[in-house]
Amino acid sequence: MKKAFLALYFAALGIYLIPTVSAQNLASQKVVLDPNVKTGKLKNGITYYIRRNSEPKNRAEFRLAVKAGSVLETDAQQGLAHFMEHMNFNGTTNFPKNELVNFLQKTGVRFGADLNAYTGFDETVYMLPIPTDSAGLLEKGIQVLEDWAHGALLDPAEIEKERGVVLEESRMGRGAQQRMRDKFLKVILNNSRYAERLPIGKDSILKSFKPETIKAFYQDWYRPDLMAVIAVGDFDVAKVEAIITQKFSSIKPPVNAKKRTKYEIPLDGSTQVAIVTDPEYPQNLIQLIYKQPNSKEKNLLDVRNNFAQELYNAMMGQRMQELTQKPNPPFLYGGSEYGDFLGNLDSYTSIALSKDAASMKTALTALLEENARVQKFGFTQPELDRAKKDFLNSIEQYYKERDKTKSANYVQEYLNHFLHDKPFMGIEAYYAFVQKNLESVNLAEINALAKKYITDQNRAVVVMGPEQSKGALPTEADIRALLKDAGKDVTAYVDDVLDTPLLSSEPVAGKVTAEKSIEKLGVTELTLSNGVKVLLKPTEFKNDEILLKATGKGGYSLFPDERETGVFSSYLIQSGGVGPYTQTQLQKFLAGKTASAGPYISELTEGFGGSTNPKDLETTLQLIYAYFTAPRKDAELVKGILANQKAYLENMQKTLTPEKVYSDSLNAVLTSNNPKRQPLKPESVDKVNLDRAAEMYKDRFSDASDFVFTFVGAFKVDAIKPLLEKYLGSLPSTERNDDFQHPNIFPPKGKIEKTVYKGLEPKSRVTLVSSGEYEYNPENNIQIEALQEVLQIKLIEALREEESGVYGVGVSESTDKFPTGHYRFSIGFGCAPENVDKLVKRTQEEIEKIKKNGADPKDIEKFVAETQRKTELAVKTNNFWLNYLDDNTFLGDDLDEIFQQEKLLKSITVASTKAAAEKYFDDGNFIKVVLMPEKK
Known part of the structure; x- marks a missing residue:
């Protein structure tokens, strides 16, 4: 009791206690750098x-x-x-x-x-x-x-x-x-x-x-x-x-080297307020910055104390996220975090995106109150316990993947050491240190950080909003008044936690009714008794990672007159939680677990995406089963979500940025202004109906018989079969024959040119599009990819290196198989308005050169080398195989296609690129959309 009382007493003074001997011991030990370096x-x-x-x-x-x-x-x-x-x-x-x-x-x-x-x-x-x-x-x-x-x-x-x-x-x-x-x-x-x-x-x-x-x-x-x-x-x-x-060693140091001055940002204790507006800024953003002297990890005590900072950030992040999940959220997005700032400073920064200018005071008040709540009452022990579980779980994952860590990750550690004096212990030593010292981080210690971070010294408040709404934004006097009264009537945090099984009853397991081995791919295909198909690819690319995808055909294309509700349907249902859990309670239930799986409904498909590990695979499968059989809807929560979404769209409509106007104009041209491709507007939100969204969701997930589940990663087929039979084999099945209704919206034929005048700055954007019918097959696909790359190389050389007219130029290609074959090439760049015509002309000249002569053999060599190197790396990742198997299955493409690449690359020649350019860059099918600044 005496120790607990002292800890609370010192915490109230902004001082935290850890065992004295341990603190002295750790403080006397420097961080030993990873011996593997x-x-x-x-x-x-x-x-x-x-x-x-x-x-x-x-x-x-x-x-x-x-x-x-x-x-x-x-x-x-x-x-x-x-x-x-x-x-x-x-x-x-x-x-x-x-x-x-x-x-x-x-x-x-x-x-x-x-x-x-x-x-x-x-x-x-x-x-x-x-x-x-x-x-x-x-x-x-x-x-x-x-x-x-x-x-x-x-x-x-x-x-x-x-x-x-x-x-x-x-x-x-x-x-x-x-x-x-x-x-x-x-x-x-x-x-x-x-x-x-x-x-x-x-x-x-x-x-x-x-x-x-x-x-x-x-x-x-x-x-x-x-x-x-x-x-x-x-x-x-x-x-x-x-x-x-x-x-x-041959590089000689300068004889009289200039002093490398270490510049600093001075702290004067004041509170600064900046209210800035712009006629082209559509958002309402507020930042609250508490500047602090930079803290360095010089010894093991610093490393151990940094745990408290990590845990503080995690718990504060959870509280901020919970605010957005309330029926009437105070902002669209909010967050608070302690971290690096600039120069010699760190900062504790709170940020909020308000739904409109009139709500900025509400958003700032919410930030201040949440910070004050932690200052006055601290976090709770259950919050800390969950944060520790999550933190330890994340470090365990790094440790388990220690022999599979990418070189780029290590490079960043050493950069941070050289540039910012951040030590690198190596994951073996760090994991052992976390295991030994994490438990010693106590609640009083973390709660004391709030008093250190949140002070009335060295603050800055930045308010950013549209010029048109300047009168509705808070004034400097308003902001200073809110700062002065922050948290005056704040109450303690209530931890809305639930501890009950995710599933109300055990599923009745199905059976594997067919099994096929695709040896060349290392894939096993299972068919379950309810019709669900499962593709399993065990790999050794990661030691503790399992990725999953599930795809069924249909999507909201089957509800063609209810696009608005269809677009929001899965998000609104998922936001309500699942089974007995609200979304907030679910996040707490999953603390310390690597179990992520969520449903989606897109235009043509519905399904799941997720990631887990062998230990938490069963929990992840339970999540999927629950989302199929026990989705929730929360009318009050959805009301707030839709109100915020509408306000966000109203802001975008009131303050049309050059980028927004250009994007919408380009979209209108490429889709012939089809209503099914028009951007969402505020009135679109009014058409969203929660009950109808729930009906759509139920319809799309009432039959799993056409779903294909793909699992890639660290598992053995025989070991996970029982779990798949239990949770996927028991999913509802009506064995209906599902398919999507493709809207068949592609760029129009003919020559179309459009110039959009919007923007205060002297800058332009150009998009050039060629498109048309296409015979979709691997042979044509590789030619399209090669044409894209060689043209990209040539346009960088021409427009950037020779003309000095652009910073970057992008060439992209896309091909569609459904409902019939279609291709599209897009070329895009930004430039000075006076250079638009010259650079478009030069672009067309480079295309004509390829049409007339084919690609430069050196550029073909580069494409082949890049493709081979890229593929060599990709096929050693779980993510590649997850998407490859899922995409090829959905499209009905040959799963062996990956093994044809060497043969296909050999088909790329000067003659083949010439033929492809002649075929796919049709002068009669050409769209040009240009953004120019407003006429003065």
Whole structure:
């Protein structure tokens, strides 16, 4: 009793207790880094991290990290840290001009998707995944990193070409969000250096800086003491260490190195309020930020104390989610979390998306009250027990998958260590530490965090809303009054928990009536006595993962005049919970379990998606059975959901953003303005009927006989058969002959051009579409895929590298089998309004070149390499096989199709791409939709 009293007493003062001896012991122990990582520092100061990891096999993940970002720029260099990142792809000592991208594409590495980089305030990071199963590639990959580190050519001609690309990246970032951010950033960053050094920089500088200016940044900051080389993959560690040492030791440190200033965001104790509006911003968003000095994990006590932060965030997140699941929710979305902020600061941030401007006070009040509730009354022991179960379960999963962890995950840990001083213990040590110390984290300790996080010091409140609703937004005086009175009448949290079996009675098990082995695929097909089919593919890709999908034909296409209710049907029923549990109670019931399964109804299908593990598979199957046989509806809850949804759509309609207007216009053209494809409007919500939604749901899940369930992952067929017979074999069955009613809505034929005028910024978007009838088969599908990729390569070269007119260009293709074959190519990019015609013309010229001459053989080589490499990785994942088996079964495609890929790739030739381009880019079937800024 005495210990409990003292713990509560000190908690009230904002102090928590843990056993003194244990605390002293942990505080005296530094975090020992994972011994599986080879770390070191070269004589010139370069740090390196090297780890052997065979997931995925024959692959390596390389990173070059530089502790230099936009915050180090001089006034004349604003934007050049980011520009420097671009230039490292435009000519280095061993890879002149664009040879780097060209070389890597031939090895199967995709530019943008695989090969990439980013620039932040304090760092620049280059990312290179590369195969290791070809002679010399490993060494060449490290050569790329060395070139980035000190071999950038910075050719003035290449700088001139890249100006346009970076300016287009800047242009694409403009809009309401950027304009509002520029208004409130100095407020929440206390006029610090960070507020003045956004990585994208200033257009005026990007247009006019001299090559010497960017060379100065490169020479000053790309230097050994600020760099780390990270290599994780399927290779010999000693060999990689030797290569890194040999290549990077030659980099000489600067003689008179500039001091690397550590900029900070000052804390002055004040409460800042920023209310910003914009005519193109459709939402009503509020952020409440409590800034705190950054906390570092320097010793084991810090690691142990971080458990409390994780548990606090989890419990607070659960409470916020519960607010959105109430009959009259105070906001559309809300959340609170403690974490990294920027520079030297952490923050406790609460955020809410209000349904309209008039409800902003309600949303802010709800945030403040929920924070105050924790401050005054704390969390409850059952909440903490559930959070601990979830936390331990998540760590156990990482531990069980320790030999199946992807190299990219390890790379991120080492980046965080080098850039942010975050230790990496390794999952073996961390799991053991969690098991030993998690239980010591007590309720008083966590409740004390609320007093630390939520204070009247160093606060910032940001309100963002539409200009048109400015008068309805809370004023600064309103906000300060709410802050002052926060939680005055708040009451303690009531834990609405239920502990009862998920199923009211045991299902009457069915039987396996047929079993077929598809040996080549490693798949077993079961037919159950109620007609349900099950595809089982045991794998060793993960140790503790089972993924599942179930698909039945029909969907809301069978209710063609009730689209609005159909769209919402499964969501509304699922929101009510299942069996004896409300949705909130269900989440609590599942604490500590990896059991996720939820129903859906789409236009053409209905079914389930989910994930679990061997331990919790039975619970997951019980969930599925319950959703089939005991769905719930909650009229009051649904009333609130629909009211919020309607308010959200009204906001979108009142403040039509350029993106929304363009998207809706494009959709109208591509669907001939068909009512079944029109975006939802506020009046659409009025047509939604809960009782009818429940009837639709019941109809679609009253017969499981046409469902195909697919399970992929860590199981043995014989071991899970009894569970499948019990929970899937007992599902209701009427053996009706179900199918969908395809709406048959595809882009219209002919030449169509439409220009939409909307937007304040001088930026445009272009979408070009070619479509038509199509013979759906593997042979044609591979030709379509190849045509998409070679055109993508050519348009990046033409529009980005040669014209300097775009930041990015996307080419996508899609094919449909039902109701009859149909294909569609879409080409999209953003650019300056004055460049639209020129870039469209250049796009058409590139298409015509392929139609006339076929694809460049080098581009075909790149497509084949990328496809082979992508497939090599994909077939080693559960997710690939889940979707492959489900999709091919639904479409009626050959399940052996995957084994035809090598043969199909050999069919891609210059002649075949020429024939495909002639066939699929029909000049008479062409749609062009352009967004232009509003006419002044």
